[in-house]
Amino acid sequence: MWLKDLDKKLEELNIIFKVDEPLAPYTSIKIGGPCKRMIFPEKEKSLLKILKFLENSEIPFFVLGGGSKLLVSDKGFEGVVINFCKFKGIEITEENEKKIILKILAGTRINEIIGMGIRKGFGGLEFLGGIPATLGGAIKMNAGAFGNTISQLVKNIRIYKNGKIKNIKSEESLWEYRKFKENGIVISTELEMERMEKERVKELLKKYLEKRKKTQPLFEKTFGSVFKNPPTYYAGALIEACNLKGYQIGSAKISEKHANFIVNLGDAKAEDVLQLIKLVQEKVFLKFGIKLEPEVNFLGCSL
Ligand SMILES: Cc1cc2nc3c(=O)[nH]c(=O)nc-3n(C[C@H](O)[C@H](O)[C@H](O)COP(=O)(O)OP(=O)(O)OC[C@H]3O[C@@H](n4cnc5c(N)ncnc54)[C@H](O)[C@@H]3O)c2cc1C
Structure with a gap:
């Protein structure tokens, strides 16, 4: 019944x-089966209206960014997926000779922000170059690499929570390792970027991409690091020490290049990946007494 009401609402709001x-x-x-509806809001007004509708109608929903840290069940999800891919845009709100402030909608790809930096002469995000994430997903996960995190660039975040919009000024206490602590849906974010020569931005991007290519299976089907690094250890090194590189269940394999990556060789099932994650946890726990915590988000399935 809710599907009929939802479709009517979506048509009314002009949401694809x-x-x-x-x-x-x-x-x-x-990997991942179907959802009942996948919706593609483009404008903030209709996005907020549909969010309120879904909440008031108690319809299960999930916010999808670039899907680059997500394992979806083979059976899919009996609800609505809000795909942010069309909710994108970058606006320059302030600039001087040193800094440039950007207001960016949550569905904007990280690579688009870096690309604009190359065209307009600003930088700061190159360390995330090459990852298929959206800004919203990167904020939610406090994405980071090579000693940097996106939180270092964030000034303000606009989130939707309990039917209301909240503007949050970024401060250190809101962030932790791979996590933005505030619940809610990221609508947009203000990032403070640094003025830079275009050639310098390109150089930095190249440097980071080369580092990634050397150590990560960047062009295979993965979700980046599977596990968080436990304090003072690298998850990849612990997994490698258990001789698990190359270990395979079904078509899911622990990367030969980086032990903290699982690769889908073609037709892997969510179940294969879940089994592999559990096996790694067991082996690492047996050898080191450390419980590895997944960094991956799960939809419709769990460990
Ligand atoms: C090849 C490769 C390399 C990677 N390298 C890195 C790396 O170096 N560092 C790193 O940190 N990560 C890395 N990742 C993982 C991934 O890109 C990040 O975790 C990223 O932050 C996920 O963003 P996303 O838009 O894809 O989010 P999704 O995977 O779509 O979602 C992740 C979570 O965020 C939530 N979410 C998404 N958008 C919003 C929103 N607007 N509001 C609220 N919640 C939202 C989702 O509901 C979900 O819970 C890599 C991934 C790949 C495939």
Whole structure:
């Protein structure tokens, strides 16, 4: 019954949607069955209206960014996936000779922000170059690499929570390792970028991409690091020490290049990946007494 009411509302709000849409193509690991509806809001007004409608109607929903840290069940999700891919845009709100402030909608790809930096001469995010994430997903996960995190660039965050919009000034206490602590849906964010020569931005991007290519299976179906690094250890080193590089369940394999990456060799099932995650946890716990905590988000499935 809720599907009928939802479709009517979506048409009323002019929001594009797909029916029984498989999720696999929308994730970087390319796994996952269908959702009842996948919706593609483009404007803030209609996004907020549909969020309120879904909450008031108690319809289960999930916010999808770039799907680059997500494992979806093979059975899919009996609810609505809000795909942010069309909710994007970058606006310069302030600039001087040193800094440039950008207001960016949550569905904007990290690579688009870096690309604009190359065209307009600003930088700061190159360390995340090459990852298929959106700004919203990167904020939610406090994405980071090579000793930097996105939180270092964030000035303000606009979130939707309990039917209301909240503007949050970024401060250190709101962030932890791979986590933005405030609950809610990220609508937009202000980032403070640094003025830079275009050639310098390109150079930095190249440097980081080369580092990634050397150590990570960047062009395979993965979701980046599977586990968080436990304090003072690297998850990859612990997994490697258990001789698990190359270990395979079904078509899911622990990368030969980086032990903290699981690769979908073609037709891996969510169940294969879950089994592999559990096996790694068991082996690492037996050898080191350390319980590795997954960094991956799960939809419709769990460990
Ligand atoms: C090849 C590769 C390399 C990677 N390298 C790195 C790396 O170096 N560092 C790193 O940190 N990560 C890395 N990742 C993982 C991933 O890109 C990040 O975790 C990223 O932050 C996820 O963003 P996303 O938009 O894809 O989010 P998704 O995977 O779509 O979602 C992740 C979570 O965020 C939530 N979410 C998404 N958008 C919003 C929103 N607007 N509001 C509220 N919640 C939202 C989702 O509901 C979900 O819970 C890598 C991934 C790949 C495939």
